[in-house]
Each structure stands twice: as structure tokens, then as C-alpha cells.
Amino acid sequence: MRFFAALRLLLIALAALASMPALAEDGYDLWLRYAPVEAPWAARYRSAATGIVQEGDSPTLGAARAELVRGLGGLTGRAVERVDRVRNGAIVIGTPASSPLIAGLNLPLTDLGNEGFLIRAVRIGGRRATVIAANSDVGVLYGAFRLLRLIQTRQPIAEIDLADRPKAEFRMLNHWDNLDRSIERGYAGLSLWDWQTLPRFRDPRYTDYARANASLGINGTVLNNVNSNADILTPPYLEKVRALADVFRPYGIRVYLSARFSAPMEIGGLPTADPLDPRVRAWWRAKADEIYRYVPDFGGFLVKANSEGQPGPQDYRRTHADGANMLAEAVAPHGGIVVWRAFVYSNENPEDRARQAYSEFVPLDGRFRDNVIVQVKNGPIDFQPREPFSPLFGAMPGTPLGMEFQITKEYLGFNTHLAYLGTMWEEVLDADTHVRGPGSTVARVIDGQLHNYRHTLVAGVANIGNSRSWSGSQFDQANWYAFGRFAWDPEASARDIAEEWTRMTWGNDPALVQPIVEMMMGSREAVVDYMNPLGLNHLFATGHHYGPGPWVDDLLRADWNPVYFHRADAVGIGFDRTRTGSNAVAQYAPAVAAVFGDRQRVPERFLLWFHHVGWDERVGSGRTLWDELVVRYTQGVETVRGMARTWDRLAPGIDPQRHAEVRDFLAIQTDEATWWRDASIAYFQSIARRPLPAGYAAPAHSLDYYRAIRTPYAPGH
Numbered sequence: 001m002r003f004f005a006a007l008r009l010l011l012i013a014l015a016a017l018a019s020m021p022a023l024a025e026d027g028y029d030l031w032l033r034y035a036p037v038e039a040p041w042a043a044r045y046r047s048a049a050t051g052i053v054q055e056g057d058s059p060t061l062g063a064a065r066a067e068l069v070r071g072l073g074g075l076t077g078r079a080v081e082r083v084d085r086v087r088n089g090a091i092v093i094g095t096p097a098s099s100p101l102i103a104g105l106n107l108p109l110t111d112l113g114n115e116g117f118l119i120r121a122v123r124i125g126g127r128r129a130t131v132i133a134a135n136s137d138v139g140v141l142y143g144a145f146r147l148l149r150l151i152q153t154r155q156p157i158a159e160i161d162l163a164d165r166p167k168a169e170f171r172m173l174n175h176w177d178n179l180d181r182s183i184e185r186g187y188a189g190l191s192l193w194d195w196q197t198l199p200r201f202r203d204p205r206y207t208d209y210a211r212a213n214a215s216l217g218i219n220g221t222v223l224n225n226v227n228s229n230a231d232i233l234t235p236p237y238l239e240k241v242r243a244l245a246d247v248f249r250p251y252g253i254r255v256y257l258s259a260r261f262s263a264p265m266e267i268g269g270l271p272t273a274d275p276l277d278p279r280v281r282a283w284w285r286a287k288a289d290e291i292y293r294y295v296p297d298f299g300g301f302l303v304k305a306n307s308e309g310q311p312g313p314q315d316y317r318r319t320h321a322d323g324a325n326m327l328a329e330a331v332a333p334h335g336g337i338v339v340w341r342a343f344v345y346s347n348e349n350p351e352d353r354a355r356q357a358y359s360e361f362v363p364l365d366g367r368f369r370d371n372v373i374v375q376v377k378n379g380p381i382d383f384q385p386r387e388p389f390s391p392l393f394g395a396m397p398g399t400p401l402g403m404e405f406q407i408t409k410e411y412l413g414f415n416t417h418l419a420y421l422g423t424m425w426e427e428v429l430d431a432d433t434h435v436r437g438p439g440s441t442v443a444r445v446i447d448g449q450l451h452n453y454r455h456t457l458v459a460g461v462a463n464i465g466n467s468r469s470w471s472g473s474q475f476d477q478a479n480w481y482a483f484g485r486f487a488w489d490p491e492a493s494a495r496d497i498a499e500e501w502t503r504m505t506w507g508n509d510p511a512l513v514q515p516i517v518e519m520m521m522g523s524r525e526a527v528v529d530y531m532n533p534l535g536l537n538h539l540f541a542t543g544h545h546y547g548p549g550p551w552v553d554d555l556l557r558a559d560w561n562p563v564y565f566h567r568a569d570a571v572g573i574g575f576d577r578t579r580t581g582s583n584a585v586a587q588y589a590p591a592v593a594a595v596f597g598d599r600q601r602v603p604e605r606f607l608l609w610f611h612h613v614g615w616d617e618r619v620g621s622g623r624t625l626w627d628e629l630v631v632r633y634t635q636g637v638e639t640v641r642g643m644a645r646t647w648d649r650l651a652p653g654i655d656p657q658r659h660a661e662v663r664d665f666l667a668i669q670t671d672e673a674t675w676w677r678d679a680s681i682a683y684f685q686s687i688a689r690r691p692l693p694a695g696y697a698a699p700a701h702s703l704d705y706y707r708a709i710r711t712p713y714a715p716g717h
């Protein structure tokens with residue numbers, strides 16, 4: 001009797017343990033947690049993963065195998081080792097060149113390019129096996145990560161036959177990291193790159209960083225800030241850059257550097273940086289040769305020139321093409337590329353800031369060397385919570401244009417606000433430029449289909465630092481993840497990506513997956529609502545961009561002031577960019593311009609981006625514009641409260657440390673969303689001079705109170 005009672009207790013205790021979420025996760029493992037698969041699936045996956053056959057060897061094949069050993073071991077709860085010959089359930093990895101077994105299978109690999117892969121269930125000598133085959137070792141690595149993802153998200157693999165390849169050639173992170181390890185617009189701690197202890201000490205995190213990127217197919221990383229320091233190009237730093245490149249190479253990741261245009265003067269002792277001066281050209285050629293001696297597969301340069309005070313070719317009355325081509329000529333013999341940013345605007349130029357990049361770059365179409373890519377921010381202004389797509393997309397058929405997304409949430413609540421950016425990027429990529437008729441989406445510009453670009457690029461400003469969770473918050477990991485997935489496939493679905501990430505990061509229980517995905521899918525719209533509804537933008541506090549500052553009107557440059565962007569007056573609010581205003585609409589294809597330029601047809605989400613609208617004019621809901629603004633601001637806060645409630649309910653299924661962090665961040669977000677709502681309503685009400693709609697609470701404080709808030713130590717600045 002006592003025995004059975006004790007047994008019962010033991011069983012209850014075991015059951016409790018089994019149903020308890022894994023303890024003490026802090027997010028370090030990202031979406032590569034490889035937590036054990038639950039019962040019905042475990043047996044299936046075990047029988048399809050009994051050992052790994054790898055013929056031939058290379059650092060990259062070794063990395064692929066190591067990931068499979070680690071991942072399959074964790075997922076199946078049983079050691080999966082390298083084996084010498086094919087047995088039932090073996091996983092065979094390699095290329096036709098490295099593996100006679102794979103060569104003998106005559107697999108259809110020709111269409112997979114250099115980085116694609118094939119995963120297929122086959123029989124080898126009568127035994128069941130799964131092959132991961134590719135034309136290159138890095139393709140095999142990507143295939144290994146894909147197989148693991150399928151298991152992590154509980155997909156059947158017994159009959160698998162899956163081929164995939166990336167749609168963009170360059171899939172690149174841009175780190176805005178400084179040499180003192182501060183990060184411009186970084187909210188996740190210090191830079192991962194510990195320049196002080198490099199090159200000797202290679203922090204194991206560098207390898208985990210590479211693994212995470214390779215799991216998404218990210219194949220390039222720019223190590224330093226676009227507001228760059230020429231010292232990165234000097235030998236002591238090139239030694240350190242080499243060490244990082246050596247760690248990343250097996251994972252298919254090339255290193256790039258942001259080049260300071262005036263470097264020939266600062267570290268080269270020349271009196272000029274004029275791109276047409278032969279001494280300057282010779283200096284850059286020699287510098288490129290030197291860099292390639294350190295890093296033979298160096299990717300090339302990223303350049304921010306003549307933008308926000310950075311030096312550039314226009315200092316010498318040369319064009320962006322002159323500047324880019326000089327650098328392109330220097331790296332061309334080594335197979336490098338130059339990524340030249342189109343984020344330019346000038347104070348002397350009174351033209352609407354939304355028009356300036358187009359005005360400067362379109363006349364240069366076709367004038368760039370063939371190893372130059374022009375990198376364009378998604379919208380015409382600057383990474384705002386919502387912008388229409390940049391009119392440059394579709395307007396430069398003779399110049400490869402790359403996409404620049406901002407993963408770090410400078411304008412969407414730093415690391416504390418839960419905002420899934422997949423929906424924002426999908427909105428931009430799906431937007432139809434109409435330049436070659438309907439269906440000319442931005443995605444098809446970017447992946448080169450539309451204009452047959454010789455190079456294609458998707459870049460993202462990284463949100464990665466040395467915080468334990470890498471991104472400064474659990475949910476910001478989803479943005480790193482989504483960026484990588486969209487870079488691989490610009491036509492991917494934000495919802496599918498959110499679901500994948502959720503399954504890998506939080507668990508496969510539908511009771512978790514469904515509510516978390518719903519939270520994510522609505523989260524960015526909530527930020528738009530409580531910060532910048534109905535097409536408003538750039539209403540942030542000065543410098544650090546933390547919190548609202550719609551009243552700011554005293555900055556040096558007109559187009560740094562929020563009042564420049566919202567143009568609220570006694571009559572109404574919004575920037576007239578139609579023919580009666582700046583006519584920025586004319587930079588879009590006629591079919592698009594006709595919609596954006598028409599007050600009746602413009603999508604409401606862009607209403608005040610393109611139109612100055614009277615406070616009492618009616619909008620889609622039937623309310624007046626003023627009432628609608630108040631409703632949207634309030635709705636944004638309500639959505640955040642709803643996310644917090646959902647999250648509380650999910651506590652039993654989530655490990656305590658990660659759950660608590662998200663819970664507390666949602667509380668911060670609730671406070672800050674309320675701050676945004678109240679401050680914005682207080683300010684706009686002082687101009688509109690209209691009462692709040694019935695049932696909507698007045699701001700908690702006076703306008704003066706909000707105007708007096710100062711936060712000089714806000715991060716990232």
C-alpha cells in the first residue's frame with residue numbers, strides 16, 4: 001500500500017515536471033533552441049535521423065554536420081552521430097563534388113545555383129535515407145538548417161522532396177557599430193565586436209552569431225557604422241576584421257566595411273578626397289589591395305556620402321556615380337562590390353525631403369559601374385512606422401537597387417515595444433509600383449525580375465548587441481528572423497514567418513502559437529496608431545527619438561522639425577504632396593500617382609502623408625478627421641493593453657524568465673503608448689481647438705507637462 005502511494009506521488013511529480021516548461025531560458029538560444037519534440041512526433045523523427053553520413057570534409061560541411069548533431073540530438077532526445085555508411089534513417093549530406101554517394105544519385109541540382117539546396121527522401125542500397133544536397137557546401141549548410149526548421153515546426157519529413165534557393169544575391173546585415181562599441185540606434189547593449197580583445201580572443205558568441213545568420217541564409221555583414229570612422233581601414237583594425245571574417249567564413253558570411261569617403265585625407269595624408277583625382281584613386285586601389293591581403297573574400301564597401309554631414313563626392317562637385325565608381329574600380333579586381341546609399345537630403349535644397357533622393361539619383365541611372373548597388377530605404381523619408389514605398393523602386397531600371405530595412409526599432413519603440421516588423425516589410429514588398437503594368441511589385445524590383453538586375457540585395461540595419469537575448473528583447477528576435485526570411489524570399493508571407501518563429505521560439509502548442517501570432521500580426525499597426533496614425537510621420541523627440549515631440553519647431557534644418565512634417569494649422573493637418581503642393585506624387589508611376597494624389601482614393605493609411613486635410617472633413621469611418629485621429633491614438637493604446645492581457649494568460653505555457661521580461665516590457669509599452677497618445681492629442685487639440693469625441697478620455701496632463709519632458713540619456717544616440 002505504502003509502495004503504491006509512493007509510486008503514485010512519484011508519477012504525479014514526474015507528470016508535473018514533464019508538463020513544466022523548460023527552466024531558466026533567457027533567449028540566448030534564439031530560434032535555435034532545439035527543445036525536445038513531444039511524443040507522437042519524436043518516434044517519427046528518430047527513425048528519420050539515425051546518423052549522419054558525410055563524405056569529404058570542409059569547415060562548412062563540418063558546420064552543417066555539427067548543427068545537425070546538435071539540433072537532432074536536442075530535438076529527438078537521442079544522440080545522433082556521424083556514421084560511416086548508409087543505414088535506415090541516415091541523413092546524407094554533401095555536394096556531388098564532395099560525395100560519390102550524392103553524385104551517384106543524379107539529383108536535379110542544376111537550377112539551385114550556388115546557395116540553393118535539395119532535401120529529398122531516397123533509397124540508397126535499399127535503405128531509407130534523407131539527402132541534403134547542393135552545388136556548394138554552403139547550400140548544404142542552408143539545407144541542414146532547413147531540415148532542422150521543419151522538425152522544429154513539426155512538419156512531416158518522411159516523404160520529403162523540397163528544393164529552395166534564395167531570390168536575392170546579397171542578404172546583408174548593416175551594423176551601425178562604432179569602434180568604442182557604442183551602437184548608433186542600438187538598444188541591445190554594446191557592440192558584439194570587442195575590438196579591444198580582438199584579434200587574439202574570438203568570443204564564442206561570434207560563432208553563435210554566424211550560426212544564427214546562416215540559419216536564415218544571411219550571407220554578408222557590414223561590421224561598422226555608416227557614419228564611419230576611417231580608422232577601421234588601418235592595419236590594426238584590419239587584423240581584427242580578419243579574425244571575424246575567419247570565424248564567419250565557414251557559415252557563408254562575408255565581411256564588408258563602411259568606408260569613410262574622406263579616408264584618403266584622414267589616414268592617407270592626401271590633401272583631397274576628390275574621386276577624380278588620380279592620387280585618390282590610386283590610394284583607394286592600394287587600400288583595397290591591402291584589405292584583400294587580410295581578407296581574401298572581403299565583400300566590399302558600404303557608403304553613406306553627402307548625407308547628414310558625411311563627406312562625399314559632392315564636396316568636390318562630383319556626382320554620387322563618380323564617388324561610387326571610384327570605389328567600385330578599387331574592389332573590382334578582387335570581385336568586391338560597392339553598396340552606395342541613396343539616403344541623401346540636403347539642407348540647402350528647399351525641395352520636399354520626400355522627393356530629394358529620387359531627384360538626385362534618377363538622373364544617374366545607368367551611370368554606375370557594374371559592381372555597384374544603390375541601397376534605398378523602404379520609404380522616401382526615414383524608417384518611419386509607416387511610409388509609402390520609395391518612388392526610386394521602379395524608377396532606375398539601369399541600376400541595381402537594393403532594399404534597406406531598419407531592423408532596430410529606432411522609430412517603433414526601441415527594444416521595449418512589441419512590434420513585429422514582418423507586416424511592415426511585407427506591405428512595402430507587396431506594394432505595386434506599376435512601372436511595368438500591374439504586378440510590378442517592389443519585391444520584383446528587388447529580386448531583379450522586373451529589370452533584370454545583374455545584382456540583387458536586401459539589407460537590414462541590425463538590432464543585435466551583446467545583451468543576453470541578442471536583440472534586447474525576446475520579441476525583437478522575431479525581427480532579425482523575419483528580416484533574414486524576407487531577404488531570402490521577398491515574396492514570403494509575414495504571417496507564415498511569424499508562425500514559424502513562434503513555433504521555434506516559444507513552442508508548438510496551438511494554445512500558444514495562435515495567440516502569439518495574432519499579437520505579432522497586429523503589433524506594428526498598434527505602434528502606427530499610438531505614434532503616427534493616418535499617414536503622419538516624424539513626430540519624434542529630438543536627437544534620441546524617444547517619445548513624442550510633434551511640437552518641435554526650433555531645429556537648425558527645416559526638415560528635421562516635426563512641424564515640417566505634419567503641417568497642422570487652424571484649417572487641418574497633413575503634407576500636401578499633390579500637384580497643388582510639393583507634387584511628390586509625380587515621382588510615382590501614373591497609375592500610382594493617380595491614387596495617392598486623389599483625396600478620395602488615397603488609402604487612408606497614407607492620407608496625411610499626401611494630403612492636407614481639414615479637421616472637419618469626413619474619413620472612411622464617417623467620423624471627422626479630428627475625431628478619427630483621437631480614435632486611432634486611443635485604439636493603439638487599447639491594442640497594447642490587449643496584448644498584455646493575452647500575454648498574462650499564456651504564463652503557464654512559457655518559461656518564467658522570458659515570460660516575465662515580455663510582461664514587464666508590455667507594461668513599459670502601455671505607459672509609453674499612453675504618453676504618445678496623450679501628448680499628441682494635447683498638442684493637436686491646441687491647434688485644432690475641437691472637443692474630444694464623446695467617451696474619449698482627456699490627456700492625463702497639460703500640453704506644457706509633455707513639452708517639458710526631457711530624457712537626455714535615452715539610449716542609442
Ligand code: BDP
Binds near residue numbers: 185343410
Ligand atoms: C536616421 C538615424 C541616423 C542614421 C541615419 C542613416 O537617425 O542615426 O545615421 O538614419 O540612415 O534614421 O544614415
